[in-house]
Structures are given as C-alpha cells and as structure tokens.
Amino acid sequence: RTKLVEKIAESDDTLIEKYLEGGELTDEEIHKGLREGSITRRFIPVVCGSAAGNIGIQQLLDTISVCLPSPLEMANITPIFGVNPRNDEKIERKPAESDPLSMRVFKTIADPFAGRLTIFRVFSGVLKADSTVYNSTRESREKIGNIFYPLGKKQVPVQKAGPGEIAVVAKLKYTKTGDTLCDMGNPIRFEQMKFADPMISYAIAPKSRGDEEKVSTGLQKMLDEDPTLKFHRDTETKEMILSGMGQVHLEVTLEKLKRKFGVEVEMKTPKIPYRETIKRSSRAQGRYKKQSGGRGQYGDCWIEIKPLRGGANFEFINKIVGGVIPRQYIPAIEKGITETMLGGIIAGYPMVDLQAKVYDGSYHPVDSSEMAFKIAGSMALKKAVQGANAVLLEPILKIEVVTPDEFLGNVIGDLNGKRGKVQGVEPMSGGNQNIIALVPMAETLTYANQLNSLTSGRGMYSIEFSHYEEVPAHLAQKIIAERTKPKEE
Structure with missing residues (x-):
C-alpha cells in the first residue's frame, strides 16, 4: 500500500509535498490523485476479480467512478474527430447537446424475443x-423507435439520450457493431x-438431423x-465452419446458441482440402462399348496426360x-475428364495441375x-x-507468430515439429519476436491452444493460405487408406 500511495502522490505536486511532509493522504486525496493520474495516463489502475464468481465487480465499478473521466473532461484531453463521408474532410465534435448528433454502435445483441438490440454511446447532440x-x-437511414437505458438485465425507457x-x-x-449514426443534415x-x-476454426454439425437451418439462422444472428x-x-468438404479467437470462445458461442435458439451442436476439427496431381506423363486408351439389342453405345479415345506447371x-x-x-464428340471427352478430375482418383480429392x-x-x-x-x-x-x-x-499456410523473447526457442521448435519451415525471425518492440513460417494446414488446426500453452497465453498469430505442396509419402499412405476405407467396407 505504501508504494501505491507513493505512486498516486507523484501525480500531483500538492499531494507529493503533503506526503513527504506527513506521510499520509486522506481517502479524498488518494481518489483525486488516482483520477488525475488516470486521466493524464501517468499510470493505469489494475483491478482484479472474476465476473463468473461475482468477485471484485463492485470494486471495478467504484474504480471506474473514481478514476475515469467524464465525456466533458475527455473533450479537452482527446478531442472527438471524424470525417465528412461526402468529402473525407476532418470534423470535430464536442460533447455538447448543442452540437449535431453523433454516436457509435459498440455492441449488438440478438434477443430471441425482442429481436436485434443495438447498444450505442452518444458522443454529441441529443x-x-x-x-x-x-x-x-x-x-442508409434508420428509424429510431423507443430508447432505453440498460440497467443490468432491465431496460429503462427514456425519451432522449445525450x-x-x-x-x-x-x-x-x-446497423452493425462499429457503425456511426448521426444527424442527416450534418453527417460524420x-x-x-x-x-x-x-x-x-472448427467444423460443426447439429446433433439432431434437420436442424442445419436452425444452426445457420442462429449463428447468423x-x-x-x-x-x-x-x-x-x-463447398468442397460440405461442412459448416465456425471460426473464432480460441476454443473457449467457440464453446461459449455454441452454448449461447443452445440457450438462445434451442439447437445443440457438435464441434470437431475440419477436414483438410487435399488435392491430387501427377508427376510424370502417361498415355492410355478409354474404350466404352455396350451392346444390348437395338442401338448400342460406342466411344473410343486415346489421351496423353502431363503435369502442368x-x-x-x-x-x-x-x-x-x-x-x-x-x-x-470432343467436348464430351473433355467433360468426362474434368468431371473425373473433380471427384479424384487415388483418394477422392479434386485433381489439379494437369494437361x-x-x-x-x-x-x-x-x-x-x-x-x-x-x-x-x-x-x-x-x-x-x-x-x-x-x-x-x-495446403501450406503462411503463419506469423508474435511471442515474447523468452518463448522464442520453444515456439520455433514447435513449428519445426509441425513440419514447418521458418522463413525468418524479426525483433519487435516491447521484447517480442515476429516469426514467419510455412506450415501444413493439417498441423495448425488446434494451434491456438498449443500456442497459448507454449507462451502462457502471451503469444498471438495470424495465418493465410500460401500454396500447395506434395504430402510426404508415409503420411499420404495413411490419408489414402483412411479415405478409401469406407469404400472398401
């Protein structure tokens, strides 16, 4: 506590003088110092708690009340700027009722009874x-009906918001989250x-057949x-794919889907969109002859196939x-070839890069x-x-991983263990490193959880598709065997 009070006293010349002389500050003086230091960003208050356990929530609200500035105070510290959507000219808005209306939507709620609820903060005007x-x-224009103040789970009707x-x-x-709403005559x-x-990303499927439409409708909301x-x-694997910030994020989403829309969903790792191709030229004849009384069927062609670069x-x-x-008959031959390529030959995956x-x-x-x-x-x-x-x-993905210095070796070792090829490591500010690597998609399906474990939750990454590469022979044999197993049975 002594160190905290010292830090607070440093935010104001009068407080530091009194503290050095007497060593004690009143609660009012501590609150004043907290507020000044927070507004000027000399320090950032940290409050511990748990929303799930309802621990520290009141302390958090008290800290917000004591430390954070009102809109009027912030106007002098960080002015509110936007642009005119008609000409991109910079515009300032003051937090005053006399200024034109401007507000931003920061949350949208899909309520199964009330429909879509839009939560916003007014920056200026009424x-x-x-x-x-x-x-x-x-x-676009939006019609505003009734206005409410959110108070926990309750909504208090009001006539205006300033x-x-x-x-x-x-x-x-x-309107969606992040949109700007404003006065029609003074747009910003x-x-x-x-x-x-x-x-x-995970593949999802309803536990009950016939609920696919319910899942899709609920998730869109x-x-x-x-x-x-x-x-x-x-469109290739015929799966519904849900993507988010982590496994817990997706699990919470599916729990809300069950609670709000009454549909239960299973989650599993998505299928990998493999491809088939050839490595050398080959020739073969296709001869189809069928005679069963009356007009028969006859077609005969020789083709040569080559790898296409x-x-x-x-x-x-x-x-x-x-x-x-x-x-x-030539277009029919081409159609027979392309349709067969689409269905695959060795494992049922689309065939590519072929002449x-x-x-x-x-x-x-x-x-x-x-x-x-x-x-x-x-x-x-x-x-x-x-x-x-x-x-x-x-498919090979380009992955960029940002990790604190102390976890660099562990992260690189893990990427190498995933058949990855590290392309470079770049130092960043704040004691972080940016790793760029190429990794097979099959090795990244649960990477978010693994990276959290490797870096104690301090690592982050982004991925994008890079290219396709040949699967190592020993892995390809397993994939082909697994893929063709149901057909053999």
Missing part, C-alpha cells in the same frame, strides 16, 4: 425517441473499429453480436486429325454418342493416372 438518423457507415450516455434501441435494419463518420482475425466470429459453408489448374488439347473422332491431350480414337456411325465419349474420356483418364505417379497435395 437522440430523441421516434426520430430518424443517418448511418454514415452503411449510407452526450456520454449509453442507450439501447431495437430492430434497426442495417468515425474511424471504423478494427476486429481481430479468427485464430481457430450471433455474428451480429460478435464480429470476431466467422461462419461459412465449405505455372499455376494453371487444367488444360485440354485437341490433336485429333483426319476425323477419327468427329468434332461434336490432357486427346490424339487418337475411333467412332461408330450409329452407336457413338456424346455420353459414350464422355464415359470413354473418364475411363482413359483413370487408366492414364495409374502410370503417371499420382500424389497427394496439401
């Missing part, structure tokens, strides 16, 4: 019930709030509440001469058809791939 405001972020006040309105159509747009990118959540359907996904070349295959050339074949003047040549093209590709040294490719 918001009145049953009025119209302008959303300068979305360039500078510095926090209030709630319901059922705004376009405040700097957009920046939200962290998700650090972890919860995305309004929490902009750090992301949700999408993976330079990032192109697929290339088809027609080298038929002399009419051995009529021109109208296919049709150079020979034959046809029947009566029995040949587009369907027959489509099947022939598919058969030719499957045979050719058998001699082309087909391999699996896996």
Whole structure:
C-alpha cells in the first residue's frame, strides 16, 4: 500500500509535498490523485476479480467512478474527430447537446424475443425517441423507435439520450457493431473499429438431423453480436465452419446458441482440402462399348496426360486429325475428364495441375454418342493416372507468430515439429519476436491452444493460405487408406 500511495502522490505536486511532509493522504486525496493520474495516463489502475464468481465487480465499478473521466473532461484531453463521408474532410465534435448528433454502435445483441438490440454511446447532440438518423457507415437511414437505458438485465425507457450516455434501441435494419449514426443534415463518420482475425476454426454439425437451418439462422444472428466470429459453408468438404479467437470462445458461442435458439451442436476439427496431381506423363486408351439389342453405345479415345506447371489448374488439347473422332464428340471427352478430375482418383480429392491431350480414337456411325465419349474420356483418364505417379497435395499456410523473447526457442521448435519451415525471425518492440513460417494446414488446426500453452497465453498469430505442396509419402499412405476405407467396407 505504501508504494501505491507513493505512486498516486507523484501525480500531483500538492499531494507529493503533503506526503513527504506527513506521510499520509486522506481517502479524498488518494481518489483525486488516482483520477488525475488516470486521466493524464501517468499510470493505469489494475483491478482484479472474476465476473463468473461475482468477485471484485463492485470494486471495478467504484474504480471506474473514481478514476475515469467524464465525456466533458475527455473533450479537452482527446478531442472527438471524424470525417465528412461526402468529402473525407476532418470534423470535430464536442460533447455538447448543442452540437449535431453523433454516436457509435459498440455492441449488438440478438434477443430471441425482442429481436436485434443495438447498444450505442452518444458522443454529441441529443437522440430523441421516434426520430430518424443517418448511418454514415452503411449510407442508409434508420428509424429510431423507443430508447432505453440498460440497467443490468432491465431496460429503462427514456425519451432522449445525450452526450456520454449509453442507450439501447431495437430492430434497426442495417446497423452493425462499429457503425456511426448521426444527424442527416450534418453527417460524420468515425474511424471504423478494427476486429481481430479468427485464430481457430472448427467444423460443426447439429446433433439432431434437420436442424442445419436452425444452426445457420442462429449463428447468423450471433455474428451480429460478435464480429470476431466467422461462419461459412465449405463447398468442397460440405461442412459448416465456425471460426473464432480460441476454443473457449467457440464453446461459449455454441452454448449461447443452445440457450438462445434451442439447437445443440457438435464441434470437431475440419477436414483438410487435399488435392491430387501427377508427376510424370502417361498415355492410355478409354474404350466404352455396350451392346444390348437395338442401338448400342460406342466411344473410343486415346489421351496423353502431363503435369502442368505455372499455376494453371487444367488444360485440354485437341490433336485429333483426319476425323477419327468427329468434332461434336470432343467436348464430351473433355467433360468426362474434368468431371473425373473433380471427384479424384487415388483418394477422392479434386485433381489439379494437369494437361490432357486427346490424339487418337475411333467412332461408330450409329452407336457413338456424346455420353459414350464422355464415359470413354473418364475411363482413359483413370487408366492414364495409374502410370503417371499420382500424389497427394496439401495446403501450406503462411503463419506469423508474435511471442515474447523468452518463448522464442520453444515456439520455433514447435513449428519445426509441425513440419514447418521458418522463413525468418524479426525483433519487435516491447521484447517480442515476429516469426514467419510455412506450415501444413493439417498441423495448425488446434494451434491456438498449443500456442497459448507454449507462451502462457502471451503469444498471438495470424495465418493465410500460401500454396500447395506434395504430402510426404508415409503420411499420404495413411490419408489414402483412411479415405478409401469406407469404400472398401
């Protein structure tokens, strides 16, 4: 306590003089020193507690009341600036009722009974019930109905809200968290709030069949509440993917989904979008012949496949001469090849980076058809791939990890253990290091939890897709065996 009082006394010349003379400060003087030091940012008060255990909550509220400045005090320390959305001209707003209305939305709540609740703070002017405001972020108008003060779980109706006040309105159509609402005749747009990118993703599925639509609808409403959540359907793996800041974050989200919308969801690691390709050239014939009375089916083609470099996904070349295959059947051969590539051959993953050339074949003047040549093209590709040294490719991610100096060795060692390739390490301010590495996606699915453990919760990272690389042979065998196992059974 002595050290704390000394620090507080240093915030004011009068207080330090009295403290040095007498060694004691009254509660009022301590509060004054706390307030002055907090407002001028000479120090930052730290309060300990637990919201879950309702410990320290009253102390936190008391500290806010004592230490933090009112909007009027902050106007002289940190003026409120925005831009005119029409010309990007800088504008200042004062926390006064006489200034034009301006406010920012800082939270949205999806209430299953009241609908969407928008919580905002008024910076200037007065918001009145049953009025119209302008959303300068979305360039749209919003109708304001009743206004409420939030008081715990209760909402107290009021007729207006002024500078510095926090209030709630319901059922705004376009407004989202971070948006600026203002007077239509005096528009202003405040700097957009920046939200962290998700650090972890999981595949989710409802426990009860038929609840997919409920899950999707409920999560879309919860995305309004929490902009750090992301949700999408993976068109390739057919999974619903939920992304957030950590495993606990996602677990809390799914618990709220159950409580608010009555749907239970299971969470599991998402599937990896592997690819298939070939490493050498190969030739093969695809010949489809079917005779069962009446008109039969006949299609015959020879193709050559080669690895394709330079990032192109697929290339088809027609080298038929002399009419051995009529021109109208060539697109069917290409379609048979591309559809087979999409379904994969060695493990059921899409095939990429391949050139296919049709150079020979034959046809029947009566029995040949587009369907027959489509099947022939598919058969030719499957045979050719058998001699082309087909391999699996896996997505490689570029990962940037920020960690305190003392954990650098542990983090790099962990990345190396994940088949990662460290590209560089850059020193940062504050005793941190920025590590840049390339790591297979399969090794990063639970990295957020592992990094927290390695750095005592002080590390952070971001990831982005880089490229595809061949999967090591011993791992590819396991993936292919697991992928084809249900088919064999």
